[in-house]
Amino acid sequence: MGQSRTVAITVDDLPYASDTPKPLGLEDAKTAMAENKKMLRVFSQKHIPVTGFVIEQNVERIGNDAGRKILKTWINAGFDLGNHTYSHADSNTSSVDGFEQEIIQGESTIGPLLRSVARKPEYFRFPYNHTGNTKQKHDAIATFLAARGYRLAPCTIDNSDWEFDTAYVLAIRRHDHEKATKLLVDYLSYTAAEIDWYSKLDKQVFGYEVPHVMLLHDNRLNADILSSLVALFEQRGYRFVTLTDALKDPAYSTPETFITKFGPMWGYRWASELNVKVSGSDEPDPPTWISAYVKQTLAGSN
Ligand SMILES: [Zn+2]
Structure with missing residues (x-):
């Protein structure tokens, strides 16, 4: 029974996510290298296949040499890389032509x-999972991606890790170890709640638990807590599979005609496609102190 639960891990915003209001810069190259090494060590030791999605502009921002070196480390360790656009473009506010560029x-x-x-880039993930806010745009981009040989990379579980990461990095910078420690505890319990919540959602739609695709970001928080994060899946009997294997499940062949300006996880999209009534109102939210801490810390530093 436990063996039937599977999950594919995906990591967005390579070679490193900008996790503060300040964009990435050349000075972040060393940190980016170190944090990626930490993550890849855990993934390799545990034999977890991972697909990383690259923002080309983040490669440029930490310097092409450093950026390329990090991405090479991923490839040399046997991981896959996909396309996440040049500048993390939001399709809601882009033209079709602009988005194709x-x-x-x-x-x-x-x-x-x-x-x-x-090899070649095989998967594309939309920034913010904004897959096209009008039917015309959605269909035009989907056709363009298919013609260029891409498969869309969906995801079924997210845990607002970028929000926790912003608070975490600020806490570390202020040497606020108490807050950083509390954050790690809360981050893990929130992630556990989201794993359980989304597995229930997908079961409601299909009557069985689909192979999950977990969305994480390439940031310091995940690098620091990755073993414990992985353990959440292990404790629940999940086996780690490639994105390609996860997508073999028939659930992923569900027509994709749901048009939205938001970026919901695929369980919500499938529910809409298949006319299954689900409610997102009881989906857990990150603890409110996280965003309050960010706001208060940034206000104080001005
Ligand atoms: Zn992203």
Whole structure:
């Protein structure tokens, strides 16, 4: 029974997410390298297949050499890389042409890197999971992606890790160890609640638990807590599979015609496609102190 639960891990915003109001810069290259090493060590030790989604502009921001080096580390360790646009573009506010340029430019580093090992970028993940806020835009981008050989990378579980990470980085900078420790505890229990909540949601839609796709971000928080995060899945009997294997489940062949300007997890989209009534109102929210802490800390530093 336990063995039938599977999850594919995906990590967005490579080579490193900007986790503060300040954009990434050349000075972040060293940190980015160290944090990626920490994450990859855990994934490798536990034999967890991972797909990382790259923002080309973040490669440029930490310097092309450092950026490429980090991405090479992922490839050399056997992990896959996908396209996450050039500048983390929001399709809600982009034209179709503009968004297509973002996709093409998003290949600048990963294209040649993957070709050097006889592979190519196979998966595309929309920033914010904004898959097209009008039918015309949604369909045009989907057609463009398919013609360029991409498969859409859906996701079924998120845990607002970017929000926790912003607070975590601020706490560390202020040497506020008490807050940082409390945050790690709350982050893990929130993630556990979200895993359980989304597995219930998907079961409501299909009558069985679909192979999950977990959305994480390439940040300091996840690098610091990754073993415990992985343990949440292990404790629940999940086996780690590749994105390609997860997507073999028939659930992922559900037509994709749901048009929204929001970026819901796929359980909500499937429910809408299949006319299954579900409610998101009891989905757990991150503890309110997290965003309050960020607000208060940033206000205090001005
Ligand atoms: Zn992203």
